[in-house]
Amino acid sequence: MNKFDKHIKDKFYTYIQNLQNTITSKLEELDGKAKFQEDIWQRTEGGGGRTRVIENGDIFEKGGVNISGVHGVLPKSMQTYFGVEDADFYACGLSLVLHPKNPMVPTVHANWRYFEMYDKEGKLVDQWFGGGQDLTPYYLFDEDGIHFHTICKEACDKHHPTFYKKYKERCDEYFWNTHRDEARGIGGLFFDYCKTSDGMNMQDWYNYVTEVGNSFLESYMPTVLKRKDLEYTKEQRDWQEIRRGRYVEFNLVHDKGTLFGLKTNGRMESILMSLPPHVQWRYNHQPEKDSEEEKLLKVLKKPKDWV
């Protein structure tokens, strides 16, 4: 490990602190009504976080932009997961989920994280970045999907010619509701275990992940502005709430991050801020033939190329 690597965690934690500030202030400005409520929390075993949640805004019905930096002895369940014995760890990241009120505005999720593992003598033995972002529309405007994916691709292309294609595919694979045989949304990027390899050292990965993080607002805000004042019916709102049910199903049944948090005594309210504010489940609900709702489902059944 070179000298820079020793400081990468501090540098990345400072980065996500600043990014959280930037994102929450821009979103407050955009919403115009609601403000983020901040909760600082400590983890008994080491570290803590800064949770910021917005509720009942003009645009954002519920959302969170959270950071955390935790460390200590690697919990048993993580040992099994990573296939290692006794070890110490450090993990930090920014997680965000935004659930807009208007069903014409898509839900968005993003997470950028960094992980370190140490042996019992405190020597750094492994380190990697991970993360991504994905979009979950309730009504599909092709240009919104194209815009989101174009920004993702531009950020990737500055660092590696194959990243967009690779991480777009991984995103489609990861956010798959197997029990429904459909995607959660229209994808974006998903990457994990980004370590020194393929001509990328940790500084290169740092540059890539922060490039992606910096592109987030540009990938999402223009779409919010375009859709936030569109009119919608009660039926369209119902459809949004039914689809939000699928979001809950994914997060509680399949999402590794959520389940990991639930099973390792993470800060529950920070983890479950991802769940939508109002949700419906109806028995065997099917959209009408050739409707806008059915059009969305067709894309969710078979992820498409957007750029």
Place this chain on the structure above:
Amino acid sequence: MNKFDKHIKDKFYTYIQNLQNTITSKLEELDGKAKFQEDIWQRTEGGGGRTRVIENGDIFEKGGVNISGVHGVLPKSMQTYFGVEDADFYACGLSLVLHPKNPMVPTVHANWRYFEMYDKEGKLVDQWFGGGQDLTPYYLFDEDGIHFHTICKEACDKHHPTFYKKYKERCDEYFWNTHRDEARGIGGLFFDYCKTSDGMNMQDWYNYVTEVGNSFLESYMPTVLKRKDLEYTKEQRDWQEIRRGRYVEFNLVHDKGTLFGLKTNGRMESILMSLPPHVQWRYNHQPEKDSEEEKLLKVLKKPKDWV
């Protein structure tokens, strides 16, 4: 195995068919507005079921009373779960969940089931009953908890002096939302792997399980009648929807039956009929001090004895 045992599965399947008829007709009569919608489904690998769902009733906002009888090769995930190799199986049962509209009326869940396992020559090698029922109030009327548990206890006491105490405790253990450190509801009965032992043969277990099943309507209907016309505020309805969120969390994160169905390609709409119709998640919601809502939480944090 004696001759009777060979026919116990047919006898129990006939029993749950009749019980489904009895329960759905009584509930329709009680509701007065909505009727159960019936869906007959087949399982590709063998067997099928009869799903009956009620929605938008005067009393029942959503609910299902489903039976199924499935058989074939034991799926891989079940082999691991039961710790057996190649085997065939037969499983049948009745599952019901009722979500009333009025937050003063508790949600109820019940399930009574029977399982058989065979070796590759078709010889019956194992068989057991399982099941139980539990109550999930949003506002706690002590007399409703006492009534529900009294009926459970009376059914148990006719068969074994220790069953009520034992299965009441198991119910409290099973319906525990570990990540929230609280019970889903105020419990009832939970039993599983009821095999020939402790002086009970399979006929005795059949008698016990059907006694419990037969007592269901008496355990729940009087409470519905007492509470269904009570007035409630928007805030009380919100509280119900927030608590329903915990119901969803339990079913999707912890409930073995639901997860088993989701991971073995069960009939999704029949499994997920258990999810409530309208649900809310709010960030870090806490009831007011000394409120009725807080009184409920105190009991959920520490299950109490009702009889």
